[in-house]
Every structure is written in C-alpha cells, then in structure tokens.
Amino acid sequence: MLNEILSFINENFQTLFMISVFPGLSFVLGFVIFAVWYQRKYLARLMIRMGPVHCGRRLGWLQLIADALKLITKELIFPKAANKPLFIFASIMLPVIPAAMIALIPFAPGLVIYNASGVSLLIFFAISTLFPVVSVIRGWAANNKFTIIGAFRNIYLDIAGEIPVFLASIGVMIWAGTYDLNEIVIQQSGMWFVIPQFLGFIVFFIGFLAMIEKVPFDIPTAETELIYGPNTEYTGAMFLNMMEADYVNVLAWTLLMITLYFGGYNGPRIFPDPIINGIFWMITKLLIAITIIFTIMISYARLRIDQAVRMGWNYLLPLSILNILLTLILKYIMFGGV
Amino acid sequence: MSARIRGYSPFTEIEEVGDGLFRLNMGPQHPISGQGRFIVLTDGERVFDIEMDIGYSHRGIEKILEYKTFVQGIVPVERMVMLDTSNILMGYVGAVEKVLGIEPPPRANYIRTIVMEINRILSHLYALGLLSESAAWNPAVFLWTTADREPFLDLLEMLTGARWSYSFFVPGGVRADIPRGFVERLRKTLDWFEKRIEVYEEAWIYNELFRMRTEGMGVVSRQQAIEWGLAGPNLRASGVPYDTRKNEPYAAYGELDFKIVTHNAGDSYARGWARVEEMKVSVDIIRQALDNMPEGPVKTRMPPRPKPGEAFFRVETGRGEMNVYIVSDGKEKPYRVKISPASFRNFFAIEMLPKTQEILLADVPVLIYSFDPWFLDADR
Numbered sequence: 071m072l073n074e075i076l077s078f079i080n081e082n083f084q085t086l087f088m089i090s091v092f093p094g095l096s097f098v099l100g101f102v103i104f105a106v107w108y109q110r111k112y113l114a115r116l117m118i119r120m121g122p123v124h125c126g127r128r129l130g131w132l133q134l135i136a137d138a139l140k141l142i143t144k145e146l147i148f149p150k151a152a153n154k155p156l157f158i159f160a161s162i163m164l165p166v167i168p169a170a171m172i173a174l175i176p177f178a179p180g181l182v183i184y185n186a187s188g189v190s191l192l193i194f195f196a197i198s199t200l201f202p203v204v205s206v207i208r209g210w211a212a213n214n215k216f217t218i219i220g221a222f223r224n225i226y227l228d229i230a231g232e233i234p235v236f237l238a239s240i241g242v243m244i245w246a247g248t249y250d251l252n253e254i255v256i257q258q259s260g261m262w263f264v265i266p267q268f269l270g271f272i273v274f275f276i277g278f279l280a281m282i283e284k285v286p287f288d289i290p291t292a293e294t295e296l297i298y299g300p301n302t303e304y305t306g307a308m309f310l311n312m313m314e315a316d317y318v319n320v321l322a323w324t325l326l327m328i329t330l331y332f333g334g335y336n337g338p339r340i341f342p343d344p345i346i347n348g349i350f351w352m353i354t355k356l357l358i359a360i361t362i363i364f365t366i367m368i369s370y371a372r373l374r375i376d377q378a379v380r381m382g383w384n385y386l387l388p389l390s391i392l393n394i395l396l397t398l399i400l401k402y403i404m405f406g407g408v
Numbered sequence: 409m410s411a412r413i414r415g416y417s418p419f420t421e422i423e424e425v426g427d428g429l430f431r432l433n434m435g436p437q438h439p440i441s442g443q444g445r446f447i448v449l450t451d452g453e454r455v456f457d458i459e460m461d462i463g464y465s466h467r468g469i470e471k472i473l474e475y476k477t478f479v480q481g482i483v484p485v486e487r488m489v490m491l492d493t494s495n496i497l498m499g500y501v502g503a504v505e506k507v508l509g510i511e512p513p514p515r516a517n518y519i520r521t522i523v524m525e526i527n528r529i530l531s532h533l534y535a536l537g538l539l540s541e542s543a544a545w546n547p548a549v550f551l552w553t554t555a556d557r558e559p560f561l562d563l564l565e566m567l568t569g570a571r572w573s574y575s576f577f578v579p580g581g582v583r584a585d586i587p588r589g590f591v592e593r594l595r596k597t598l599d600w601f602e603k604r605i606e607v608y609e610e611a612w613i614y615n616e617l618f619r620m621r622t623e624g625m626g627v628v629s630r631q632q633a634i635e636w637g638l639a640g641p642n643l644r645a646s647g648v649p650y651d652t653r654k655n656e657p658y659a660a661y662g663e664l665d666f667k668i669v670t671h672n673a674g675d676s677y678a679r680g681w682a683r684v685e686e687m688k689v690s691v692d693i694i695r696q697a698l699d700n701m702p703e704g705p706v707k708t709r710m711p712p713r714p715k716p717g718e719a720f721f722r723v724e725t726g727r728g729e730m731n732v733y734i735v736s737d738g739k740e741k742p743y744r745v746k747i748s749p750a751s752f753r754n755f756f757a758i759e760m761l762p763k764t765q766e767i768l769l770a771d772v773p774v775l776i777y778s779f780d781p782w783f784l785d786a787d788r
Contacts, residue, residue, distance in 0.1 A: 117551040215432055219452050219769070285544055286617055294440050294542050294773040371617040372544035374770045375453065 085183070092349075093177045098169055101356075102317040103134050109364055116368050144306035151213040152303065160208035161308035164315035167200050171322040176252045178335050178348025190251045191243065194326060195236055198281070201319065202228040205290070208312075209300035220299030223375050224283075224290040230382025231280025231287070234273050237390035241270035241397045242330045255334030264331040266400065270393040271331050273386050278327055280378065282320045285367040289375050320360065328355045429456065432769075436464055440542060440773040443783040446758075448772060455767045460755050466787040473745040478504045478579060478714075481742070486573045488749065489785045492531040492726040494523045496785075497577050499723035499747070502658055503732040504579045506719035507742075508711055514660070516581035516706045519567075521660040521697045522594075523576060525690040526564060529601070530557050531726030532641075532683040532690075535780040539680050540612050542773035543621045549612050556604050559597045566590055581707030591698055598691050605687060613684055622677035626761055626775040629674055636757050639728020639750035641682040642779055646674035652724035664696045676778035683780070713740055727751050727780055751785035 079086060088094055107122075111130065114121030122130030148154055173183040174190040186193050202225055209221020242263055246254045254263070264271045280287040291299030301312040328334060332355055335348030373381070432448040435441025445461035469488060473481045485500040486493040498520065505512065512520070534557070537550035561571045567590055568574035568583070576583055612618055628638065633646035643650055651668045653661040669685040671678035716738040722731045728750030737743040758776055761767060767775060 113548075117548045118555045119551060215430065219432075222452065285546065288544075289770070292770060294544075295434070295769055297439060368546060368548045369611075369615075370544065371540075371546070371615065371621050372770075373617065374621065374768055376768065377620060 088181065088183045089173075093172060093175070093181070094183060095169075098172060098318055098321065099314075101321050102314050103138075105317050105320070105360060106313070107131055107134050108360070112361065112364050113368055116365075138310060141310040142307050146308060147303075147305045149212060149214060149303050153211040153213065156207055156211035157303075158308070160204050160211055161304060161311045163204045164201075164208065165311055165318050167197060167204060168315065168319040168322040171197050172318075172325060174251060175322075175325045175329055176255055176334060177352050178345040181345055181348065182252065185252070186250075188248070188250045188253075191239065191249045191254070194251070195239075198322075199232070205300055208304075212300070212303035214303055216296045216298075216302045217300045220290045220292075220296045220302070223292075223296075224300060226375055226379055227280055227283070227287060227289050230379045231277040231386075234382060234386035234390045235277035235281060237387070238267075238270040238274040238277065238393060239330055241267050241390070241393045244394065244397045245401060251329050251334075255329055255336065258333040259336050262331060262333040262336075267331065267393070267397065269389060269396065273390045273393060274327065274331070277382070277386055278323055279363075279366070280382065282323050282363070283316070284320070284363055286370045286373045287378055288372055289378055292372060294372075320363065321356075324356060324359045324363070325352075328352065328359060434772070435461070440776065442781065443787070444781075446772065446776070448769070450769055453769050455762050455769055455772060458759055458762050458767075458772065460759050462752075462755065462783055462786050464787070465784050469788045470745050470747055473742060475741065477740045478508070478742065479710075481745070482575050482578065483573075485747075486575060487784070488747070488788060489531075489725065489727070489782055490572055491534055491782075492527050493573050494520070494527045494577060495531075495723060495725040496730065497575070498524060498659065499721055499725070499730045499732040500745075501577045501579055502723060503719045503721035503734045503745075506721060507714045507717060507734050507736045508579055509715065510580050510708055510710060512581045513705050513708060514702045515585075515704045517660040518697050518701045519582050519586060519706060520577060521664070522694050523564070523567065523582075524659065525694045525697070526560050528726050529687050529690050530560055531780075532687050533557055535683055535726070535777075536608065536612075536680060538780075539676075539774070539777045540618070542777040543618055549608070552608075556601070559600070563590070563594055563597060566593070578707070578710075580710040581705070583707075585706050594694065595698065598694060602688070602691060605684060608684060613681060619677060621771075621774055622675065622680065622778065623673075624675050624677075625771050626676045626767065626778060627674050627765065628757055628761070632760070632764070633674065633757075636760055637753045638757055639753050640724070640726070640780075641669070641686055641728070642679050642754055642757070643728065644669055645671045645678040645682040647672045650729075652722050652729045656722060658721070658723060660697060660700075661693075663700065664693055666693050666696070676774055679778040679780075713738060725750055727754065727782055727785060747788060749785045749788065751780075751782045754779045755781060755786055 090096065107130070111121040122133035124130065124133070125136050126132030148157060171194050174186060174194050176182040184190075205224045206221045209217040209224070242254065243249055245263060245266055246257050248254060283290060290296075291301065296302070301309065304312050335352050337347065337351030337354075339347055341347040341350060429449055429451050432450050433445065434448055435445035436443065443465040445464070447459040447461060448455055449457035449459075467487070469484050472484045476484065481500065481504075482497060486497050488496050533553040537553035540549035541547050564574060565571050566587060568576040628636070628642070628646045630647045633643050633648055638646065647670055649668045649670050652658075653666075654668055666689050669682050669689060671682055714736045716736055718733070718735045720731065720733045722729055730750050731748040733746040734742050735744040758779060758781070761775065
C-alpha cells in the first residue's frame with residue numbers, strides 16, 4: 071500500500087507539487103494574506119494613516135495571521151432561522167470556485183495545473199458562472215433581510231457584468247484563433263493583445279470590476295446600507311472563508327485579464343530559466359494590477375444597482391458586440407481571412 | 409397579511425406588509441445609523457417610507473438647565489453638539505445676556521465670530537466626510553477631512569485651552585483675549601485651508617461617480633423646504649436665501665460683509681456643495697474679523713441675578729438655525745429653558761422625502777447624510 075502511494079507520488083510529483091504549492095493552494099493562500107496586508111497598508115497611506123503597526127514591527131505583517139487565528143478560534147454562530155447545511159455548504163464552496171478557475175491559468179511555459187486540451191478559456195467561464203449561484207445560496211440560507219437583498223443584487227450585477235466580459239474575450243478568441251489560454255499567451259510573445267483589442271479591453275476591465283465586486287461595483291456587499299451583504303450572518307472561520315473567497319476571486323479574474331490582454335508570462339528575459347522568468351513576470355503584472363484596483367477602490371463612489379445594470383446592458387454590451395465586428399474586419403484586412 | 413418563512417425567529421422574521429413590502433431595520437446598530445434608528449419600508453430596492461426613531465440619546469438638557477445657575481448651564485448646553493460647541497453655546501449665552509440685560513464689548517464679539525466660524529468649518533468638514541463615506545464605504549475623504557480639522561483644533565486649543573467643548577463664551581464676553589502669535593498662525597492656516605478646499609472639489613465634489621449618486625436624488629423644492637421647516641445649508645441648497653447671521657445679526661456679523669450661499673437644485677449634491685461653499689465664506693468672514701478687530705476689554709461684569717422676564721435668541725449653527733427661549737423668575741437659576749435645535753427639523757425632511765419621490769435603498773444613507781443629521785442635537 072505504502073509503496074503504491076510512494077510510486078504514485080513519484081510518477082505524478084510535478085502535478086501534485088503544482089496543486090499543493092505553486093500555483094495551487096499555498097500560492098493562493100499566500101496571495102490572500104499578502105493582498106489583505108497590502109490593501110490595508112496601501113489604502114492607509116492614501117488615507118493619511120499608518121495601517122496595522124503592532125504585530126510584526128512597523129510593517130504589521132503578522133496582523134493578518136493574528137486576525138486569521140482569532141477568527142478560526144471564534145465560536146460559530148448560526149442564526150436560528152438559517153438553513154444550516156446550506157449555510158455551511160456555501161461558506162466552504164465559495165472560495166473553491168475561483169480557486170478552481172486558477173488551475174487553468176498558465177504561469178510559465180508548461181506550468182499549468184489542468185491542461186484542458188484547447189478549451190481552457192471556455193472552462194474558465196463555465197466555472198465562473200457557479201459563483202453567483204453559490205452566492206445566492208449563502209444569502210438565502212442565512213434567511214435575513216440584508217443577506218437576501220444582497221444575494222439578489224449579486225445576481226443582477228453578475229448577469230450585467232458577465233455577458234460583456236464573455237463577449238469581450240470572444241474578441242481575443244477570434245484574434246488568436248483559439249480557446250486555449252496557453253496558445254493565447256504564446257501568440258502574445260510579439261505584441262500584447264491589449265493593443266489590437268483595446269476597445270475589448272476597456273469593456274473587459276469594467277465588467278471585470280463588476281465580477282470581482284470591487285468599487286464602484288461593490289453593490290452586493292454595500293456596507294452603508296446592507297452591512298456586509300450576503301455575508302452579514304457569517305462568523306468566525308466561515309467569515310474568514312468569505313473574505314478569502316473575495317480575494318481568491320480577485321486573483322483568478324486578475325490572472326485571466328493578464329493572460330488575455332497583457333501577455334501572460336511573456337516578458338524580457340531576466341532569469342535564464344524560462345519557468346522562473348515566467349513566474350516573475352506573472353507576479354509582477356499581478357502586483358501592478360491589484361495596485362490599480364486598490365487605487366480605484368479609494369477614488370470612486372459606489373454605483374447604485376440600477377446604474378450598474380444600465381451601464382452593463384446599455385453601454386458595455388453594444389460596445390463588446392462592436393468590438394467583435396471590428397476584430398473580424400481588422401483580422402480580415404490584416405491576414406486575409408478569419 | 410403576514411407570510412412567515414420556516415424557522416421563525418423574532419429577530420430575522422420577514423413579515424410582509426402587503427404587496428411584497430417589508431420593513432428593514434436600520435439601526436441603532438448599523439453602519440450608518442448613528443444614535444438613532446431608521447425603519448425603512450421597502451420591496452428590496454425601492455423605498456416607500458422611512459420612519460425615524462430618535463430619542464436614544466435623550467439627556468434632558470433642558471431640565472438639567474433648570475437646576476444650574478446661568479454660568480453652570482454652559483457645560484450641559486455644549487454637550488448638544490460636540491463638533492459645533494461654540495455655535496450652540498452662542499445661542500444659550502446670547503439668550504442669557506438678553507435676560508441679564510448686558511452687552512458684550514465689541515472685541516469679545518469679534519473673537520466670538522472667529523471662534524464660531526472656525527467651528528462652522530470643523531462641523532462642515534465632518535459633514536462632508538460623512539457624506540462621502542455614505543456614498544461608498546470609502547473612508548478616504550472622511551479621513552482627509554478629519555486630518556484637516558487638526559490645525560484648527562490646535563488653534564482653538566491655543567486660544568481657549570481645549571480642543572473640544574472649551575466653554576469659551578460666558579455671559580458678558582469671552583474668557584480670554586487672543587494670545588500672542590495666534591493671528592499670524594490663523595492667517596497661515598486659512599491660506600493652507602483654501603488650497604485644501606480645492607483638493608476636495610477635485611477629488612470628490614466634481615467626481616463623476618459621486619455626482620451620479622447624488623444629483624437629482626432627494627430633491628427638496630423651495631416650497632417644500634419652507635413648508636417642512638428645513639434649516640441651515642439644507643434650506644439654502646433649496647434656493648431660500650435665509651441665514652440668521654444676515655437676517656438677524658448677532659455677535660459681529662452685522663458689521664461684516666459676506667454672501668449667503670444658495671443653490672437652486674435642492675438635491676443631495678446641492679446640499680454637499682453648499683457646505684463646501686460655506687466653508688469658503690467662513691474663511692472670508694474670519695479674515696474680515698481679523699482685519700477689523702477693535703481694541704478693548706473682552707468681558708463685562710455680569711450681574712448676579714436677572715430681573716424677572718424672558719428672552720429669545722436665534723443663532724445660525726452648523727446645522728441651521730437654533731432657537732433658545734429662557735424664562736427667568738428673578739433667581740440665579742432659569743425658570744425654564746426651551747431649545748429648538750436645527751437637526752430635529754432636518755429629520756422631518758428625511759421622513760417626508762420618500763412620500764413625494766422615488767428613493768432607492770442605496771440612496772437612503774446618502775440621503776440621510778446629505779442633511780448632516782446629528783441625533784444628539786435633535787434629542788437634547
């Protein structure tokens with residue numbers, strides 16, 4: 071038995087390493103801890119204050135670990151009216167969905183957890199559609215007015231944001247002529263797709279902000295009126311899961327944006343090893359992207375749900391269809407065929 | 409008709425009030441509620457009624473004043489609005505001076521004007537920060553305004569000895585004259601603050617998304633503003649040029665030249681805008697008061713007992729006109745003090761607005777904070 075396990079590990083060492091360390095579980099959890107710390111410190115500087123300073127010297131890097139430990143050891147409180155199995159199910163399921171999306175992203179040549187034989191972009195979107203479903207389950211299971219309002223806002227917002235995002239990435243698919251994320255990255259070694267797909271990128275970016283539910287689209291968890299939206303009733307470790315789901319979602323969508331429009335792991339050769347070079351450029355681009363997201367978070371007000379939905383259907387959807395037409399015409403002119 | 413969801417609990421009961429409406433309880437423990445409660449009748453997004461539940465911080469200040477001498481009464485009165493203490497105190501001290509039949513010396517009037525206008529700036533900065541925070545849970549502007557209050561608080565500490573609740577005005581004048589170096593420092597701070605106002609306008613007041621959230625929302629027409637008895641910047645944002653500082657001048661306002669800020673839109677944006685413009689006017693008033701400051705004493709003697717009689721005094725606080733009515737029976741304590749604060753009248757508009765126009769649930773916090781509510785002021 072032991073021998074069988076050992077030989078299984080030996081045979082599949084690379085895959086198991088990718089699932090458990092990089093770009094799998096450890097990387098995702100490490101990113102969540104880093105992103106929360108970075109957000110708190112960076113936003114604090116913009117707000118003329120210090121951010122956490124007590125745990126871990128002045129940088130406050132231990133604060134997040136202390137917070138996580140505190141939340142894990144806290145009592146789990148279930149509302150009397152809640153549907154307990156669904157309530158727990160949603161809190162476990164929610165961070166898993168965006169984490170599964172990350173398995174399809176290539177981090178370096180050959181470094182991708184699940185090689186989906188040519189249809190990885192479609193699978194990415196297929197998994198992403200589960201997120202609002204589980205989000206509604208969490209709001210409904212808590213059986214609270216605030217959570218239910220938040221859950222339904224989540225549906226409105228995701229439908230308004232998802233369709234423009236899909237259609238904008240169809241522009242990339244047409245331009246590259248493939249559904250495969252690996253192939254899309256390889257084709258960008260000369261020129262990033264943000265240049266031929268600029269209109270598509272703008273549509274994608276606005277829809278992307280709606281998908282990750284950050285300002286100006288943090289409508290489901292609108293703290294001023296809904297306290298914490300669908301997450302209001304969660305406590306302790308389940309609350310931690312919800313926070314994690316939020317940041318893993320940001321990570322998954324940001325990685326997709328980098329892969330589709332900013333050349334993925336492509337970049338000037340700094341390290342001799344192509345794998346380390348790819349990982350370096352991927353993480354550098356990720357840091358720049360989340361800095362931009364956090365800066366947007368502090369500069370704008372939140373839209374109302376009707377304004378956000380109107381933006382999605384009235385402006386983003388026609389623009390994304392126009393982008394597909396322009397891509398077809400441009401490709402026909404430049405390459406003489408589609 | 410009431411349909412209940414399985415697993416009934418008194419705290420999470422979802423009770424339908426006909427046509428799929430239900431009541432949402434915002435407060436007293438809610439991110440935006442403050443020391444009050446808003447019971448919102450909603451179908452999930454549209455709001456049909458807002459019911460105000462105030463009185464959580466009622467301290468009986470009017471009754472307390474009956475057991476204090478006129479000078480002792482200064483401290484409880486200040487507690488009505490800690491942000492805006494000198495404007496609130498001016499109402500009480502002005503009424504007491506009328507009862508006692510004394511006049512403060514002119515230099516005291518000018519010092520009072522300066523302190524009151526600094527207080528108005530502090531109050532409006534806080535209101536602006538809260539308005540920005542209510543439009544998005546984005547405390548950046550709130551923290552900027554909080555940080556920008558510091559230089560003014562330091563100045564007030566230099567002048568009065570305390571940052572908040574300085575009890576600086578007494579019947580018959582002010583407690584102390586201006587210290588050395590104060591005027592230069594105040595002028596320098598005002599120059600710096602004018603630049604900061606431009607930053608707020610760039611970052612927030614002219615911000616496209618902020619305008620999308622506030623423009624055309626919560627419109628109070630000129631007629632409604634008068635009927636509902638709105639006060640202060642909220643009234644002036646609806647196009648009514650009424651300012652107690654101009655219409656019934658007290659302190660040194662009669663001798664200074666300043667304009668009344670009005671806006672014709674009457675929406676939430678206009679109310680925020682009016683506060684920014686009023687801060688500019690306050691800077692102007694402080695500069696004029698510093699230029700025209702007369703020499704002389706800052707305090708007159710106060711008689712121990714008043715003659716029996718009554719006095720009425722109105723004052724423009726940061727949140728609008730406050731009225732103070734004092735009845736004296738000739739003893740050293742007042743027989744009755746009646747205070748009519750501005751916030752109480754502003755709350756009435758929050759209740760009335762959803763009945764006259766369409767308000768969405770996301771608009772409720774912006775609507776409330778555009779009126780700059782202060783529950784402690786309304787509760788007394």
